[in-house]
Each structure stands twice: as structure tokens, then as C-alpha cells.
Amino acid sequence: MRSNTIQKQKLLIVEGNHEDDFFEAWFKQLGITDIQCMPIGGKTKFGDNIQALVRQAQFRSVNTVVVVRDGDDNPAGAFQSVCNSLQSAGLAQPTGAWxxxxxxxxxNTSQQLRLCxxxxxxxxxxxxxxELLMQTVASDxxxxxxxxxxTTAVTKLSVPASTRKPPPPHRHGKAKAHAFLSTFEEPDKDQGKAAGKGWWDFNHAVLxxxxxxLQAM
Amino acid sequence: MITQMTVKRFKSHKDVALTGLKRINLLLGKNNAGKSSLLEAAFYALTPDNPKAGFELLNEARGILPNDYVWISVFHHLAVQQPVEISLANQQTNTTLRILPLLGNKVAQDVSGAISGGLGKSDPDGLRFEYASGASQTAQNITAQQGRGERSRNQNYIDNLPVIFVPARVHFDSLAAARRFSALKAKQRHEMVVEALKKLDDRLTGVEVLATKAGVELFGNIGEPQMVPLSWMGEGMLRILSLASAVASVQGGVVLVDEIENGIHYSVMPAVWATLMRIAEELNVQVFAVTHSDEMIRAALSASASLKMQDNLRAYRCDLVNGATQITDYDATLLLTAVESEQEVR
Structure with a gap:
């Protein structure tokens, strides 16, 4: 696993290494160098992880925290879960997602902290x-x-006689992204590594x- | 078992509290953050019967020379006008130690104006240790003459202290080690120490105290034609000998260890911790250990999990923020979370 020692004042908390790779590639494209991406936001341990984050000695100099989380099949629940974790770590909670x-x-009472x-x-x-990334390659x-x-898999595997289940609706974006990325010369890249390869269009309006x-952080 | 320690105006600490103390307490933090000073504070508070011997013993262990400045070194910002206050609480009692400066064998208040606040001609030439525990109160003066030159230590007293300080550097006294091991053997606890030593060298089948021309010394059986002195077997062996002997020797007491990782290879750290924790639990010993080592922290977590002693482990990090000590504490669950997610805790 990568080191998650706080080194910058602006932190982007993501779920795992794929998201870390994705945003690092985007920061590079945007010329952003003052944001630290931290892959500690996995759903199951996010609450404990954010408490550990706040306990790092360097947290006292942090002025911006943005938490990135997939909404999956319950975006309102995901937001509430993030807020609960922020609260348990003694941090303020935004009134709504984004x-x-x-x-x-x-x-550090002399340090203001922005959160999103x-x-x-x-x-x-x-x-x-x-879901967003696939929209950036709609013309590919x-x-x-x-x-x-x-779509075909969902149709074929949704019949009662099927021995396995298709991906649930909230995971169709991930399934499509996997299928799309498998068509490249290096077919084993995840969405993060694909970002490093320039296979997503970071300049697309949907992003x-x-x-x-990210630019307001 | 001590559950809370507060330290006021002692060395770098203006006002610090460690709450929720457990059987095993890790002290973390950067250099000069005051970790070892907390060990010192606990040591002084635990030696009310003979603070003079404790003062000498600790300064010697930490390599602090008994020069003219040793007296003012205990005061926060060298401000001798403000007495040190150290309190230790357990479920039953609260013990408080106040350390005051002496000048000509009188406390500061009695020679108002004569005591300087820094290095100068009117520096104190001694310290007064005042202990209060419930209704009981005692006090002793340590003066320049006693603190230097003549040695006031009584070996019997040292052997029977309720607290042992294991310094960061291996300062191996073979006679003292043999004496401590013999005492453990008399109480049939020596196998605890041998078990710990075996973690480092599995050839070791036994340890004996043997008389030699130079005195008595500890020898180990490692399958050679004759037993060999443990002192031949490297610093790691001596370090573990010191640690295990200390914990096994102070039933119901406290062991204070500075830089516990020193001399120990990372691969045996979990086993060493497991042994120390087992002895500490069995003999009701409380351990405070300073460490800079990520591997030692992981080893403590691993050992506590394997012994199902997670509830008996806690970590405290000292940070010096704007000249004041800030304590951040972790229970075992949070410490494990931080370590597993590669977050810095030291």
C-alpha cells in the first residue's frame, strides 16, 4: 500500500489506488501540484481511517479536505455515511453533496478548514x-x-434459467468501463492506469x- | 495500575495529561518531543522512598552528567520559581510529587529573590522532592554534595524498586544482570526470561549464573562444548535480557523503556513483544515504552492481537506545537487502522 502520511495542506480522500491513480493523472493534466491524493476512503473502514487521518501530526496544517465516494445504489446514504464519519472525527459536515x-x-484553532x-x-x-468516464468516450x-x-449480458443473464447474475444497475458504468478498456492494446488497465495513458477525455464537458x-480546492 | 499521569512544568512539558493508561503504553513522537521526559517523570513519581537514589540512577542511565546545571534541568523553561508537579492516579489513590529548587538547603520560597531563572550564580544547588499520597506526606532534599561525589545508592533499595528504567543504550552491567537473574530464579520466574532469549537464538536451551574469576556472570547453553557468556552473544541478546528481566522482576510495578526497538531485529519483534506482554499480564506489570519504530508498533499490535490483549494496549504521541506538548492518543483499534492504511502515527 502507498504511504498516506500527510504532506500537503489540501487532501483529496479517495477509496483506493485506482481512484488515486486517476486523480493523480488528472492533477498532472491540470498542472495541480498542491493537492495530495490519499486512498483511505474505502467504505468499510472510512470512519476509522478519517479519525486516524485527523490524528496525524501534520493534520493541523491542512486547510482543505475533499472526500470522493461512489454513490452506488444509495447516493443519499453514501453522503450521510461520509457525514457521520466526518462528525466522528470531529470535523464539520457539509449540508449536501458537492x-x-x-x-x-x-x-489547530488558528487554521480554517474547507470540506466537501x-x-x-x-x-x-x-x-x-x-458513469462519467464512459460519457467522455461516447464518440470512440x-x-x-x-x-x-x-447490455447483452444484462439481457441474457437476467433470465430465470441463468446460473449467474448480471452486474446490478448501479455497477453498469463500471462494467462498461472494463469492457471498453479491454479493447486497448494493453487490455489489462483499470480506470486509474487508463487515465495515466490518456484514454479518458479530461476536457470533456461532463467532467x-x-x-x-478540484480547481477550487 | 496507573490509569492517569499528569505532568506540569517538568522539562519540556508545561501541562500534559496521559489518560486511559493501559498495561502496555507506547510513547511516540519526534526527537525532542518529550517522550523520555515522561518516562523520567513517572520514574521520579514512583520512587518516593529514595528520590535521591532514583535521581542519580536515572541521570546516569540517561547519560546526564551531574554538573552544576542538573538541578535546573528539571524545570520547564529552566524557570525554577515554578515547581514541578507530577501526579499518578490509579483506581485507589492519587500520588503527587512536587519538585522545588533548593539554595543552601532552603526551598526557593525561603530565599525569595536569590534564585535565578536560568544559568547563573544564584542557581539552585539542590532539589526538594515532596510526595503526597492520600493523607501521607514525605519530603527529601537532594543537595549538590549528595547528588555528585558520594554515591547515595543502596543496592538493596535499587533491587527492590517498584519501577525499572531500561535506557535506550545498552549499558550492560553483568553483575547486576546476574543478580537480577538469580533473584528471578529464586522466585522460579527465570524461565520467563529464557523464553524471551530463545526468540532471538533458538539454539539456547538454558541460562545459568556462574562464578568466574571476575565475579559472577550469566552463561548460556547454545550447544557448544561449553556454556558461553551471554555478553558474547550480541547486543540484541543483552537488550532482550534487560527487557525481560525488568518485566519479570517488578511484580505489580512499572517498567519504563526508552527506545525499545534498539538492538532488536524486526523479525523477532512480535515474538519479543508477545513474551513481554505475557509476563506483564501474568505479573501485573505496567509497561511504558518509547519507540520511533514503525516495525515495533506493528509488532506490538500483532502480539496484542495474538494474545487477545488489544484492550491492554494504547499509544500516545507527543508533538511539540508552538512550544507546548500536545498529546494524541490511539486505542489499539485506531492504531491498527492507521497502520493498515499506511497513515503516520509516529
Whole structure:
């Protein structure tokens, strides 16, 4: 696992290494060097992890925390879960997903701390980051084939006689992204490594709200 | 078992409290953050019967020379006008130690104006240790003459202290080690120590105290034609001997260890911890250990999990923030979370 020692004042908390790779590639494309991506946001241990984060000695100099979490099949629940974890760590909670809030850093009263919880894809819809990413490649020659494969799988595997289940609706974006990325010369890349390869279009309009948050950090 | 320690105006600590203390307590933090000073504070508070001997013993163990400045070194910002206050609480009692400066064998208040606040001609030439525990109160003066030159230590007293300080550097006294091992053998606890030593060298089948021309010394049986002195077997062996002997020797007492990782290979750290924790639990010993080592922290977590002693482990990090000590504490669950997610706790 990668070192998660706080080294910068702005922290982007993501779920795992794939998201870490993705945002690091995007930061590079945007020329952002003052944000530290920290892959400690896995759903199951996020509450404990955020408490450990706040206990790091370097947290007292942190001025911005953005938490990125997939909404999956319950975006409202995901947001509430993030808020509960922030609260248990003594941090302020934003009033809604994608909204900023500002409060005093609990470990340093002279430091203001801005927080935001990004529930993907847009705070309200079911799904994940991949729903957005697939929209950035809608004009690619393999887009229809990749999405068509998932559509076909859902149709074929949803019949009662099927011995296995298709991906649930909130995971269709991930399934399509996997199918799409398997069509490249290096077919084993995840969405994070694909970002490093430049296979997603970071300049696409669908990513504008997310880009705006990153640039406002 | 001590559940809380507060330290006021002692060395780098203006006002610090460690709450929720457990059987095993790790002290973490950068250099000069005051970790070892907390060990010192606990040591002084635990030696009310003979603070003079404790003062000498600790300064010697820490390599602090008995020069003219040793007296003012205990005061926060060298401000001798403000007495040190150290309190230890357990479920039953609260013991408080106040350390005051002496000048010409009188406390500061009696020679108002004569005591300087820093290095100068009117520096104190001694310390007064005042202990209060419930209704009981005692006090002893340690003066320059006693603190230097003549040695006031009584070996019987040292052997029977309720607290042992294991310094960061191996300062091996073979006679003292043999004496301590013999005492353990008399109480039939020596196998605890041998078990710990076996973690480092599995050839070891036994340890004996043997008389030699130079005195008595500890020898180990490692399958050679004759037993060999443990002192031949490397610093790691001596370190573990010191640690295990200390914990096994102070039933119901306290062991204070500075830089516990020193001399110990990472691969045996979990086994060493497991042995120390087992002895500590069995003999009701409380351990405070300073460490800078990520591996030692992981080893403590691993050992506590294997012994189902997670509830008996806690860590405290000292940070010096704007000149004041800040304590951040971790229970075992949070410590494990931090370590597993590669977050810095030291």
C-alpha cells in the first residue's frame, strides 16, 4: 500500500489506488501540484481511517479536505455515511453533496478548514465515477460495442434459467468501463492506469463540475 | 495500575495529561518531543522512598552528567520559581510529587529573590522532592554534595524498586544482570526470561549464573562444548535480557523503556513483544515504552492481537506545537487502522 502520511495542506480522500491513480493523472493534466491524493476512503473502514487521518501530526496544517465516494445504489446514504464519519472525527459536515463548508480545523484553532463530499457520479444519480468516464468516450469507435456487451449480458443473464447474475444497475458504468478498456492494446488497465495513458477525455464537458471542485480546492 | 499521569512544568512539558493508561503504553513522537521526559517523570513519581537514589540512577542511565546545571534541568523553561508537579492516579489513590529548587538547603520560597531563572550564580544547588499520597506526606532534599561525589545508592533499595528504567543504550552491567537473574530464579520466574532469549537464538536451551574469576556472570547453553557468556552473544541478546528481566522482576510495578526497538531485529519483534506482554499480564506489570519504530508498533499490535490483549494496549504521541506538548492518543483499534492504511502515527 502507498504511504498516506500527510504532506500537503489540501487532501483529496479517495477509496483506493485506482481512484488515486486517476486523480493523480488528472492533477498532472491540470498542472495541480498542491493537492495530495490519499486512498483511505474505502467504505468499510472510512470512519476509522478519517479519525486516524485527523490524528496525524501534520493534520493541523491542512486547510482543505475533499472526500470522493461512489454513490452506488444509495447516493443519499453514501453522503450521510461520509457525514457521520466526518462528525466522528470531529470535523464539520457539509449540508449536501458537492457543497463546501468551512469550519475551524479541530486540531489547530488558528487554521480554517474547507470540506466537501463528492458523491459520484453527480450526488444524486446511482453509479460511480465510471458513469462519467464512459460519457467522455461516447464518440470512440469501440464505445457502442463495449456498452452493447454489457447490455447483452444484462439481457441474457437476467433470465430465470441463468446460473449467474448480471452486474446490478448501479455497477453498469463500471462494467462498461472494463469492457471498453479491454479493447486497448494493453487490455489489462483499470480506470486509474487508463487515465495515466490518456484514454479518458479530461476536457470533456461532463467532467466540468468535478474539474471545478478540484480547481477550487 | 496507573490509569492517569499528569505532568506540569517538568522539562519540556508545561501541562500534559496521559489518560486511559493501559498495561502496555507506547510513547511516540519526534526527537525532542518529550517522550523520555515522561518516562523520567513517572520514574521520579514512583520512587518516593529514595528520590535521591532514583535521581542519580536515572541521570546516569540517561547519560546526564551531574554538573552544576542538573538541578535546573528539571524545570520547564529552566524557570525554577515554578515547581514541578507530577501526579499518578490509579483506581485507589492519587500520588503527587512536587519538585522545588533548593539554595543552601532552603526551598526557593525561603530565599525569595536569590534564585535565578536560568544559568547563573544564584542557581539552585539542590532539589526538594515532596510526595503526597492520600493523607501521607514525605519530603527529601537532594543537595549538590549528595547528588555528585558520594554515591547515595543502596543496592538493596535499587533491587527492590517498584519501577525499572531500561535506557535506550545498552549499558550492560553483568553483575547486576546476574543478580537480577538469580533473584528471578529464586522466585522460579527465570524461565520467563529464557523464553524471551530463545526468540532471538533458538539454539539456547538454558541460562545459568556462574562464578568466574571476575565475579559472577550469566552463561548460556547454545550447544557448544561449553556454556558461553551471554555478553558474547550480541547486543540484541543483552537488550532482550534487560527487557525481560525488568518485566519479570517488578511484580505489580512499572517498567519504563526508552527506545525499545534498539538492538532488536524486526523479525523477532512480535515474538519479543508477545513474551513481554505475557509476563506483564501474568505479573501485573505496567509497561511504558518509547519507540520511533514503525516495525515495533506493528509488532506490538500483532502480539496484542495474538494474545487477545488489544484492550491492554494504547499509544500516545507527543508533538511539540508552538512550544507546548500536545498529546494524541490511539486505542489499539485506531492504531491498527492507521497502520493498515499506511497513515503516520509516529
Amino acid at each position: 457543497n463546501w463548508c468551512t469550519a475551524t480545523n479541530p486540531t 463530499a463528492l458523491i459520484l457520479p453527480d450526488g444524486q444519480s446511482h453509479g460511480a465515477l465510471e 469507435v469501440m464505445f457502442n460495442d463495449a456498452t452493447g456487451l454489457v 466540468a463540475p468535478l474539474r471545478a471542485i
